[in-house]
Amino acid sequence: MHQFSRHFTLEEARALLPKLRELFAAIHKNKAEVEHGSAGLGESLEATGGDLGGREVTRLLRSMTDLRDGMLAITRLGIQIKDIDRGLIDFPSLRNGQEVFLCWELDEDDIEFWHDLEAGYAGRERL
Numbered sequence: 001m002h003q004f005s006r007h008f009t010l011e012e013a014r015a016l017l018p019k020l021r022e023l024f025a026a027i028h029k030n031k032a033e034v035e036h037g038s039a040g041l042g043e044s045l046e047a048t049g050g051d052l053g054g055r056e057v058t059r060l061l062r063s064m065t066d067l068r069d070g071m072l073a074i075t076r077l078g079i080q081i082k083d084i085d086r087g088l089i090d091f092p093s094l095r096n097g098q099e100v101f102l103c104w105e106l107d108e109d110d111i112e113f114w115h116d117l118e119a120g121y122a123g124r125e126r127l
Contacts, residue, residue: 002094002099003092003099003117004078004092004099005078006078006092007092007093007094007099008078008079008091008092008093008102009093010093010102010111010127013091013093013102013104013111014110014111016077016079017104017110017111020074020079020087020089020104020106021087021106023070023073023074024070024087024106026066026070027067027070027071027084028084028085028087030063030064030066030067030070031067031084031085033059033060033063034060034063034064034067037056037059037060037063038060071084074089078091078092079091080092080101082121083105086105086106086107087105087106087107088103088104088105088106088121089103089104089105090102090103090104090115091103091104091111093114095114098116099117100114100115100116100117101114101115101116101117102114102127103115103121103124111127112126112127113125113126113127114127
C-alpha cells in the first residue's frame, strides 16, 4: 500500500516545471505584498488606535488570497511544498517499486535529485 495516490514520472514532473516557475513567481510577489502590507497595517493600527479598512486592507486581503490560491494550485496537483522562499518542492514518485520524492527547487534548471520519504533535503541523491 502506498502513502500517496498520485505518483509522478520524471517526465510528468519535468513537464510541470514551466507552470511551477510561473506559480512561484506569483507566490513570491504576493508573499512580498502580504509582508509589506502587514507591516504597513501594523503602523496604521498604532496610529489610528485600531480603525482600519479601505484600500490597504482590501489589497492585503487580495494578496493573501492570491498567495493561498497559488499554493493550493501546486498542492492540488499532488506536489508538496517544502519551502516557499526557495521554491522547494517534492513530487511523489516510484523508484524500484518504492515511494520516493523527486526533489526540485526553483533555482535548478531541471529535476536532478530524489530522496526517500523520510530522508528530506539532506538525503538528496542524484538521479
